[in-house]
Amino acid sequence: MPAKARPVTKPRNPNLSVEPAADPANYDALVREAATGDRQAMERLLMKAQAVAFRFSLLVCGKPDDAEDVMQDALLKTYKYISSIEKPEAFRAWLFRTVRNACLIKRRRHVDEPAHVESLDSRPERGDGDAAAPIDVTDRAKRPDEAAINTWLGRRLRQALASLAPVDRMIVLLREMEGLSTREVADVTQMTEVNVKTRLHRARTRLRELLGDV
Numbered sequence: 001m002p003a004k005a006r007p008v009t010k011p012r013n014p015n016l017s018v019e020p021a022a023d024p025a026n027y028d029a030l031v032r033e034a035a036t037g038d039r040q041a042m043e044r045l046l047m048k049a050q051a052v053a054f055r056f057s058l059l060v061c062g063k064p065d066d067a068e069d070v071m072q073d074a075l076l077k078t079y080k081y082i083s084s085i086e087k088p089e090a091f092r093a094w095l096f097r098t099v100r101n102a103c104l105i106k107r108r109r110h111v112d113e114p115a116h117v118e119s120l121d122s123r124p125e126r127g128d129g130d131a132a133a134p135i136d137v138t139d140r141a142k143r144p145d146e147a148a149i150n151t152w153l154g155r156r157l158r159q160a161l162a163s164l165a166p167v168d169r170m171i172v173l174l175r176e177m178e179g180l181s182t183r184e185v186a187d188v189t190q191m192t193e194v195n196v197k198t199r200l201h202r203a204r205t206r207l208r209e210l211l212g213d214v
Contacts, residue, residue, distance in 0.1 A: 031088035042082065046075050052092070052178070053099050059173055060166070061103040070102040093184040096174060100188060160210040168203040175200055 027048065033041030053074040058067040077098055085091055161169050167189065174180045174188060175196075182200075186193045 027091050028088040031082065031085060031091045035083045035085065035088075042079065045082075046078060049078055049095055050075060053095060056096055056173060056178075057099045057103060059161070060100055060170060061106055066103070066106045070099055070106065073102050074098045090184070092178065093180060093187050096178070096180070096188045100170070156211060157207075160207050163210060164203055164206060168199050168206075171196055171200050172203045172207070 027045070030041050030045040030048070034045050050071060054067055054071040057070040057074070058064060061067045061070055074095060078095065085094060161172065164172065170189060171185055174185045175182065180188070182193050182196055185191075185200075186196045189196065191199075
């Protein structure tokens with residue numbers, strides 16, 4: 001069956017001029033296929049999740065090195081637990097929640113404590129006891145850095161977002177740029193939907209004041 005053409009979408013808020021969020025339907029199909037053991041689907045899913053997880057972790061963690069560690073951790077958990085995700089349509093919310101929790105752990109960890117991040121090159125055992133073949137989804141020669149998010153957001157918007165409280169910045173990213181529903185954002189941030197709406201309204205107002213007509 002030929003793939004459906006992706007519609008051209010516009011950001012909800014004209015002041016937030018960023019790339020449209022990825023089509024959730026594409027994630028749903030890949031999650032279902034990857035859960036059955038389809039290696040090509042898993043590779044495609046991890047490649048899509050890599051960029052999303054990194055730009056979100058960079059905004060939440062703040063440091064490029066921490067963001068890369070968190071991204072790798074999120075990809076590893078995706079690889080390990082894909083078959084345990086009961087609702088494929090909720091994958092993106094699960095991914096963002098995984099990144100958020102990992103960033104919180106990073107913040108709590110003592111700066112001098114060595115951190116162990118398991119690599120996707122490791123060979124986790126399958127149910128039959130045999131080691132599964134590794135899946136390599138990153139180009140080791142080109143590690144992600146701040147340039148990725150700089151290009152994606154643009155300087156003025158990046159500066160405006162940086163002026164927001166961390167939680168408000170997270171909500172704007174998830175709701176306006178990644179296209180999650182209010183309920184999904186509440187799930188990721190562990191807030192009530194009412195609180196999410198209140199904070200989003202306040203953040204939008206603040207961004208309009210800072211950005212003006214852009």
